[in-house]
Amino acid sequence: MGTSISFGKFFLPGPTEVDPAVLRAMDRAVIGHRTSDLSSLLAEIDPMLRRIFRTERPVYVSSSSATGFMEAGVRNGVRRRALALVNGAFSERFRDLVTACGREVEVYDVEWGGAHDPEEVERRLRVGGFDSVTVVHSETSSGVLNPLRQIADAVRSAEHRVGEEILLLVDGVTSVGGGLVESGEWALDWILTGSQKALALPPGLAFGSASPRMLARAETLPGRGQYFDLLEFDRYWKKHQTPNTPAVHLLFALKTQMERIEAEGIEARAARHQAMARRCWSWVESTGAAHGLSLFAPEGARSLTVTAISLPTDLRGTEITAKLKRRGYTIGSGYGKLRDQTIRIGHMGDHTMEGLNQLLTELEEVLGE
Amino acid sequence: MGTSISFGKFFLPGPTEVDPAVLRAMDRAVIGHRTSDLSSLLAEIDPMLRRIFRTERPVYVSSSSATGFMEAGVRNGVRRRALALVNGAFSERFRDLVTACGREVEVYDVEWGGAHDPEEVERRLRVGGFDSVTVVHSETSSGVLNPLRQIADAVRSAEHRVGEEILLLVDGVTSVGGGLVESGEWALDWILTGSQKALALPPGLAFGSASPRMLARAETLPGRGQYFDLLEFDRYWKKHQTPNTPAVHLLFALKTQMERIEAEGIEARAARHQAMARRCWSWVESTGAAHGLSLFAPEGARSLTVTAISLPTDLRGTEITAKLKRRGYTIGSGYGKLRDQTIRIGHMGDHTMEGLNQLLTELEEVLGE
Numbered sequence: 001m002g003t004s005i006s007f008g009k010f011f012l013p014g015p016t017e018v019d020p021a022v023l024r025a026m027d028r029a030v031i032g033h034r035t036s037d038l039s040s041l042l043a044e045i046d047p048m049l050r051r052i053f054r055t056e057r058p059v060y061v062s063s064s065s066a067t068g069f070m071e072a073g074v075r076n077g078v079r080r081r082a083l084a085l086v087n088g089a090f091s092e093r094f095r096d097l098v099t100a101c102g103r104e105v106e107v108y109d110v111e112w113g114g115a116h117d118p119e120e121v122e123r124r125l126r127v128g129g130f131d132s133v134t135v136v137h138s139e140t141s142s143g144v145l146n147p148l149r150q151i152a153d154a155v156r157s158a159e160h161r162v163g164e165e166i167l168l169l170v171d172g173v174t175s176v177g178g179g180l181v182e183s184g185e186w187a188l189d190w191i192l193t194g195s196q197k198a199l200a201l202p203p204g205l206a207f208g209s210a211s212p213r214m215l216a217r218a219e220t221l222p223g224r225g226q227y228f229d230l231l232e233f234d235r236y237w238k239k240h241q242t243p244n245t246p247a248v249h250l251l252f253a254l255k256t257q258m259e260r261i262e263a264e265g266i267e268a269r270a271a272r273h274q275a276m277a278r279r280c281w282s283w284v285e286s287t288g289a290a291h292g293l294s295l296f297a298p299e300g301a302r303s304l305t306v307t308a309i310s311l312p313t314d315l316r317g318t319e320i321t322a323k324l325k326r327r328g329y330t331i332g333s334g335y336g337k338l339r340d341q342t343i344r345i346g347h348m349g350d351h352t353m354e355g356l357n358q359l360l361t362e363l364e365e366v367l368g369e
Numbered sequence: 370m371g372t373s374i375s376f377g378k379f380f381l382p383g384p385t386e387v388d389p390a391v392l393r394a395m396d397r398a399v400i401g402h403r404t405s406d407l408s409s410l411l412a413e414i415d416p417m418l419r420r421i422f423r424t425e426r427p428v429y430v431s432s433s434s435a436t437g438f439m440e441a442g443v444r445n446g447v448r449r450r451a452l453a454l455v456n457g458a459f460s461e462r463f464r465d466l467v468t469a470c471g472r473e474v475e476v477y478d479v480e481w482g483g484a485h486d487p488e489e490v491e492r493r494l495r496v497g498g499f500d501s502v503t504v505v506h507s508e509t510s511s512g513v514l515n516p517l518r519q520i521a522d523a524v525r526s527a528e529h530r531v532g533e534e535i536l537l538l539v540d541g542v543t544s545v546g547g548g549l550v551e552s553g554e555w556a557l558d559w560i561l562t563g564s565q566k567a568l569a570l571p572p573g574l575a576f577g578s579a580s581p582r583m584l585a586r587a588e589t590l591p592g593r594g595q596y597f598d599l600l601e602f603d604r605y606w607k608k609h610q611t612p613n614t615p616a617v618h619l620l621f622a623l624k625t626q627m628e629r630i631e632a633e634g635i636e637a638r639a640a641r642h643q644a645m646a647r648r649c650w651s652w653v654e655s656t657g658a659a660h661g662l663s664l665f666a667p668e669g670a671r672s673l674t675v676t677a678i679s680l681p682t683d684l685r686g687t688e689i690t691a692k693l694k695r696r697g698y699t700i701g702s703g704y705g706k707l708r709d710q711t712i713r714i715g716h717m718g719d720h721t722m723e724g725l726n727q728l729l730t731e732l733e734e735v736l737g738e
Contacts, residue, residue: 005398015399015617026395026618029374030384030571032699063573064433065614068596075594093595102592196614202399204432204573204616223471223592225444226462227437245434245565247573247616248384249395330401 008355011331013140013174013306013346015196015203018253022201025256026249033248039240041255046240048258051266052177052199053191053209055184060233061254062206063247066173066194069206070094072228073134073169073190074101076210076218082132082169083108083124085116085146088139089336094171098134102223106130112142112338113308115301118150125158125166132167132189138175140197141335143308143344144297145175152186167214173197176207178273178305178348180266189214195250198273198305200349201257204250210234260350270304276347276356277304283360284309291315291367296342305348308334310341315367317343323366329359377724380700382509382543382675382715384565384572387622391570394625395618402617408609410624415609417627420635421546421568422560422578424553429602430623431575432616435542435563438575439463441597442503442538442559443470445579445587451501451538452477452493454485454515457508458705463540467503471592475499481511481707482677484670487519494527494535501536507544509566510704512677512713513666514544521555536583542566545576547642547674547717549635558583564619567642567674569718570626573619579603629719639673645716645725646673652729653678660684660736665711674717677703679710684736686712692735698728 010017031037042061049059062069074082074097082103084095087110098105108124110116116135125133133155137148152168159166167189175181176191178198183191192208195201210218210230218230226232232243261269281302284295292312295302311317317333317340324331334342347356379386400406411430418428431438443451443466451472453464456479467474477493479485485504494502502524506517521537528535536558544550545560547567552560561577564570579587579599587599595601601612630638650671653664661681664671680686686702686709693700703711716725 005396010398012401015401015614018399023396023398023618027374027392029379029392030387030565032381032384033572063616064437064596067613068433071594071596097595100593100595100598194614196399202616202618203402203614204619224469225440225594226466226469227433227440228596229469244436245384245563245572247432247571247619249392249571249618250573250616 008351008358009329011329011346011351011359013332013344016200016346016349017351018200018202019260019350021260022253022257025252028249028252030248033242033245038248041251042240045255045258048262049207052261053183054180055209057184057209057211058234058237059207059209060230060237061242061246062208063204063242063244063250064206065203066171066192066206067093068228069192069208070171071097071101072208072230073192074098074103075224075228076221076230077132077167077169077190077214078103079131079217079221080104081106081130082134083130085121085133085135086110087114087116087142087144088112088136089141090139090171090173091134091136094134094136113144113296115144115146116151118147118154121151122154122158125155126161128162128164130166131164132169134169136171137181138173138303138305140174140306142296142338143303143306144301145303146301149182149186152188165213167217174303174305174348178270180270183209187211195254198348199257202250202253204247205254273304273348276351276353277302277307279353279356280307280345280347287360287364306344306346308338308342308344311343316340320366323369324362327362329362331359377720377727378698380698380715380720380728382701382713385569385715385718386720387569387571388629388719390629391622391626394621397618397621399617402611402614407617410620411609414624414627417631418576421630422552423549424578426553426578426580427603427606428576428578429599429606430611430615431577432573432611432613432619433575434572435540435561435575436462437597438561438577439540440466440470441577441599442561443467443472444593444597445590445599446501446536446538446559446583447472448500448586448590449473450475450499451503452499454490454502454504455479456483456485456511456513457481457505458510459508459540459542460503460505463503463505482513482665483667484513484515485520487516487523490520491523491527494524495530497531497533499535500533501538503538505540506550507542507672507674509543509675511665511707512672512675513670514672515670518551518555521557534582536586543672543674543717547639549639552578556580564623567717568626571619571622573616574623642673642717645720645722646671646676648722648725649676649714649716656729656733675713675715677707677711677713680712685709689735692738693731696731698731700728
């Protein structure tokens with residue numbers, strides 16, 4: 001069955017297309033999760049995951065979607081009150097999780113399509129009373145990339161001023177494994193992603209890395225539960241195990257894909273993502289513009305993995321996606337309230353410039369119909 | 370690759386062996402989780418899951434291990450204080466989850482190998498102050514089956530006496546899909562299982578069904594979070610969706626396995642499990658006894674899916690499992706503190722009487738070495 005699966009026409013901004021070799025890796029007998037075989041597998045994966053997260057810290061593997069590890073960020077990292085940076089659907093989810101876990105939240109709201117201003121982040125934090133910040137690096141709903149490094153600097157600076165620890169909790173769902181996210185250098189306190197985005201794995205796994213002070217705070221927070229308790233993850237990580245029964249077949253797929261990513265090289269992978277993003281933007285600004293299309297995110301704040309494209313009022317996003325579908329191509333319609341006024345292309349994971357060019361050619365034909 | 374995977378020699382008490390046809394079902398291109406294709410798949414699965422849970426209530430599908438849905442039981446079902454019935458490693462975990470989620474717990478402790486006495490359950494509850502009970506139906510660590518129906522009756526009776534609502538939260542991990550668990554008739558408030566036990570699926574999914582009063586209580590409990598919020602599961606279940614990105618490939622496997630289970634029939638499946646259990650017990654009491662083996666669980670309280678076998682002092686469990694391994698067979702060593710004094714056979718899922726007999730023949734030879 002695997003050999004008949006094609007590749008190169010599925011450009012959703014997640015789940016992304018999975019290479020047939022990675023799918024085939026799952027067609028394997030189950031193994032016990034407390035065996036040396038599984039520990040060996042996790043031990044092999046570990047340094048590769050850390051290279052992707054660009055950190056010396058452990059990267060934990062959760063059998064859940066990324067939202068589970070978003071919740072882990074809140075349960076282990078927010079003591080009483082967080083500043084939530086909101087500029088799209090997923091940063092709204094992060095905000096909602098803070099209150100869903102019984103904490104207080106203040107929102108620094110930016111309209112969909114905009115990025116957050118690091119200076120404003122610092123200004124708000126300096127008022128005091130915040131112990132954490134939630135932010136989405138690449139907003140999959142709008143194609144906006146937040147200036148994460150500068151936001152991290154702003155948080156450190158505010159922390160220093162108010163003399164209180166403020167943890168930075170980052171949703172890196174469509175950024176980690178696409179662009180280079182310097183989790184270590186930027187000293188992110190919690191950075192998470194899901195398997196089915198830039199890592200081009202089947203959905204069902206989440207990955208996250210915590211700073212030492214994040215773990216220290218977790219120790220002081222009651223009611224963390226068990227499934228998303230980072231101290232449990234850390235304890236088992238030391239044994240190359242997971243706290244609970246993992247989705248073993250997804251780990252088989254993970255190993256195969258990590259090896260493929262290593263073979264390409266992390267920097268080369270990031271360069272490919274950058275090149276695909278630039279190609280997509282320039283296409284929208286030339287060919288697309290001739291049909292009334294424009295980039296939804298402003299220059300300097302565009303995701304390297306997801307491009308949201310604004311449509312003229314006489315074009316409906318769902319019509320375009322349907323027409324492409326009939327040609328065998330899948331892209332995303334707009335997200336939520338942007339459903340009909342935008343379309344979204346996920347140019348990440350294992351997609352190539354050649355594949356992207358073919359998609360754009362098809363899209364041009366659809367626009368000309 | 371799939372065609373070369375054999376079946377019939379892997380008797381761990383979980384994960385259980387997965388049929389090659391179910392593994393092959395995962396070798397398929399990913400689909401978006403907000404598509405009509407995925408909703409159709411969940412809609413097809415839904416009545417089959419309810420037949421397995423023997424309830425008219427919805428059965429929710431979680432991309433997590435069963436422990437995640439154990440935690441869901443606590444976060445959505447325990448208001449302030451639970452009575453935890455403990456008689457093994459997994460009921461200890463359920464107990465620990467109550468406190469890990471910031472609730473109080475009182476323990477009704479029975480030694481490993483024993484079952485709980487429904488009358489004692491009622492006696493303890495009548496003192497008052499409990500809003501919930503946690504219980505493990507089939508203790509995978511000891512092979513003990515608790516008298517769930519009678520315990521449910523005892524809880525109802527105590528509830529009636531003290532005039533306070535007491536929810537019954539049940540871990541059905543090695544029972545649902547093996548024996549007949551009458552979730553509806555016994556009015557269980559929360560009953561959960563994992564994919565990799567009697568349902569013989571790859572690990573990574575959990576299933577659970579909640580009573581209306583469980584959902585009503587959840588509404589009154591703050592801090593439920595999002596990933597294990599049963600109200601979210603219920604809201605999305607109505608649309609044949611899941612609240613978060615599911616492990617899509619595990620859902621492909623689920624559909625294939627549900628169809629296989631339907632083809633056999635739920636009652637026939639339960640009868641097969643019962644027959645395998647009886648065969649295993651009688652073997653231990655005859656052939657096994659000649660080598661000093663005995664059943665760890667007492668008569669009338671034996672799991673239909675997992676048999677724990679006590680060894681004479683001159684035999685070590687880990688030696689037996691290693692010898693079987695060299696013959697290509699896998700069974701479980703004892704769990705935790707029973708590691709060397711017991712061995713465990715998982716006779717569940719898709720195993721057959723013929724396969725079990727072959728295993729027992731091998732085991733007899735190993736004992737004679």
